Each structure stands twice: as C-alpha cells, then as structure tokens.
Amino acid sequence: MTAILNIARTEWRRIFLSPLAWAVLAVVQFITGFVFINLIAQYAAASADGSDLGVSDVVAGSLYGFATVLLLLIIPLMTMRLFAEERKTGSITLLFSAPVSLTEIVLGKFLGVLGFIAVVVVLMALMPLSLAWSTDMDWGRVAAGLVGLFLLMMAFAAAGLFVSSLTREPTIAAVASFGLLLVIWLSNILAYNDSVPFKEVFSYLSLIDHFESLRRGVFATADVVYYFLFSALFLWLTVLRLDIERN
C-alpha cells in the first residue's frame, strides 16, 4: 500500500510539474467558464419568460453535460505519458526493478491521475459555488453531476492508462486513447438502429449513457458500478500488458 501511495504521490507531482497539466487546466477552465456565463445569461433571459427550469438544472445539467465532451479530449492528453514516456526514456526500468508488483505500479499511476482529475472536479465545482451567495442551489444535484464527471474521467483515465502501456510514443497513446474512448462513447448510436442485433447491449456499454442519469441528479448504483467495472477492466488489462512485456 505504501508503494502505491508513493508512486501515486510522485506521479501526481510529476503531472503538476509539467506545463501540460497547467495548460490543460487553463484551457478547460476558460472554455467551461465561457459556456457557464453563456448558460447563465440564457437562463436569466428565459426566467424572464417564466421558465420553470432551476438554476441547478442549467449548471449541473447543461454545463456538466458539455464538459464531458471537453474531458473526452483532454484526459487522453493527461494519460498519454504515463507508461509511453517512461518506456521511451527508459525510466520504467526503475519501477520494474524495484520490489513492487505490477498491480502496485498500475494502481499507483492510476491514483496519481485521479489526483489530477480531483483537481478538475474542484474547478468544475467552483462555478456553481460562485452562484451560492445569490441564489439557492440544489447541492445534491450539483454533487451528483460532479460525481458523474469524476466517474466518467476515472473511466477515461483507466482506458488511457491501458493504451499508454501499449506504445512508446506518447502522441500515439493520446490519439489511440481518444479513438478508443470515442468508439465506446458512440457505441450507443448503434442502439438507435433497429436492424442491429442486441442493440440494447451497445446502448448499455456506451460510456456516456451512464452519465445521463447522474447528470440529471439520479445517483443509481448500476451506473456507478459500470464505471468502476470499466476502470477495473482496463487496469487489469494494463497489468497483463506489462506482464507480457517482461516475457
């Protein structure tokens, strides 16, 4: 356990020592902030017309719904280096010759990225928080949205970690994880096609459908379990992949 935490701490530190993390956070914050202000302005205009939407619907619903697309783009950038760069520079040998198991290495790296994701979630939480002084927010709703974002990013990160373990080129890892995530994301379009057999399965497997209920403020165990299973699957695949590398 100490080994996992040690690796996670160093990974988290290295993420924030790279300008990439700050650039990504800045861009994400700028774009979501821009969308946030737009949504608020729209909401203000709509409420004058007597709309029954709450402000929490706008923030947690629309803003976080939009954020998922942005996060799909940036999480591959954050996970691309995890193994690919270490392999390229040869520093992976440090981990492989240390008395730590592959599972500990993978979990440590994963926790390190989760630390970054936690920071993104905090930034996402700041926007509704800024409204707290002027209006009553439905905090449960906002929290469900944030939990959803965290779980979604966790799943993205696990897949990205796996793809990063397949190659030694960080850019290839980024492109490939983006592609992989998008395919899993879009698998729900098959569900709209009646001629596809087992179409419900594809809808169920899609990354984004499980976010919908959380976005609407419904905390369903099935969706949470889906994200955990999804992450566990890719972490396990990563361990397998690293084990193959030694053989």
Place this chain on the structure above:
Amino acid sequence: MDTEANEVLIEARGLTRRYGPTVAVNRLDLTLRKGEILGLLGPNGAGKSTTMKMLTGNLAPSDGDVRIKGVSMREQPKLAKSSLGYLPEQPPVYPELTVDEYLGYCAGLHGVARKDLADALASAKRDCGLADVGHRLVGNLSKGYQQRVGIAQAIIHRPPVVILDEPTVGLDPIQIREIRTLIAELGRSHSVILSSHILPEIQAVCSRVMIIARGLVVYNEPMAATQGDASVIAGFKRAPQAVQLAGIDGVDGASPLGDDRFLVTPRKGADPREAIARAAAQNDWGLIELHAQQRTLEEIFVELTSGDLRAAA
C-alpha cells in the same frame, strides 16, 4: 564472519533467453559471492544487457532461474528484488524532479523507512558526489551527473547486490576515475556486477571477469588468473639484437615491436626486469623504457570473441 563472507548472493542456473528463433543468452551460469566485483564483458550484442535484465527481473528468462540471496526471482520477485540495486544503460531518471525528490522517491520504492530516509539520502549523495546538487533538477544536470544520480538510485537502499550496466558511459576521465573508486568501495560491502566495453576499467576494479560472446560464457576466471604471465616491454636508445635480449637471465624470448622497442617474454615465474636493466647498463644500450605488461584482458577478449570456432567450443 568467514561463512558470511562466502555467502552466495546471486546464483543463476541455465539462464536462457530466446527472442523468437534467436538465442540471446544461452544456458548462462553465474555465481556471485559477497564482496566480489564481477566484470561482464562482451562485444556489442553479446547478451550482456539481456543477462543483466534477467538478473534484475526486468526480463523473464525463457529457461533457468535466478536466485538473489537464495530467493527465486520467479517465485518471489518482490522479495528477490528488494536485495537488488540496478542501473540500466539509460539512467532511469525523471528530469522534472530535483535530485533529492528523485532519490527520495527511489528510496521509498525500495522500502526505505521514512525515518531512515534522510540518512539514506545523505549517504548515497555523499558516495556519488551529489551533495552539492541535491536541490537541482535532474534534467538540468550534465550527463555525467545524471549517471551519478543513476548510481545513487541503485545504492540508496544499500542492497547487498548492485548491478551496473555500463556505468561510466558518457563520463569524462575524471568522473570515470571517481566512479571507479566508488565501485571499488561498493565492492567491499556489496557484491557488484559491472558491464563495460572499456577493458582497463574492468581490469582496474573487478575481482572476477566473465566474457560473453554470442550469448555464451566463454571466459569466467578470477582477475588474478589473467595476471599470471606478465610480459615485459623494453625500449632502448641504441637497440641490441633480439637474440642478445633473449640471452639474458630469466628471458624466454624477445620480439621487436619496432621503434627499438621489444616485447620480452619471461620464463615461467621469473621477473627479468632487473637483469635487463643491468645488461643495458653494461652494454650501453641506452635503456629508456622498461615495464611489465600483464597479459591484458584485451588480448584474452580478442582471442575469445573474434574466432567463431573458439566461441563455440
């Protein structure tokens, strides 16, 4: 204490590594006792690095097993690796961390307790001459210093076995000397395996030499064995005939090397240098150079690795 001094720290039996049809390392046996420094030599692509990767658990052998302090790398890799320190060809450093942060991380990885961390850090930095650069970023250090950081990483947890893959590559001559001194010091309290292309380096620090060619061990002897039959180089202002030199007491034969220098082969167990000096003074040959030359590792190396037939034998 005596039994402890003979403790076997690394034992590899029948180590084989195949990459598809190519056999990189073929049935390699290796035993390393406490306090020994083993030099691993071989031409490029002979299987040195592959061997070291297998010894450190970075690569699974296709056949055979490695035991570190009696613990099997296959069955209990974590326990076996805890007695190891490894510097690969590329120092496995993170350029964005400072030397202190990086070494602290390595110490943690190798299970150094938090309370011992400061001591471990200080002694590793002292041993590798890094005391002044602790706060600097690894990426900003010169190649030589990065190499030292790599060595510090390998010894920070004071493992009984240290494995260094070409530790002096990219260093300047002064740094090479310092690293050699460091390795010799390490050899007193740890067992060291060292690979290098630089033969004098192996000759200077190692107590045993292993030469690998095409994945096979072709030579595995204590360093002393290579030093048995020293020959003598003599240079003169007014050179005598080779036969005159051969007539001197204790000389078996002499062959001219050009430039009025001779390679003198002594009789078994004899040191003819004094006699040569005396003869030179008596005959006014103008002796300007006289020294013993050990049969160099280079000669052994070339002999064993150049001919295909010999290597196969």
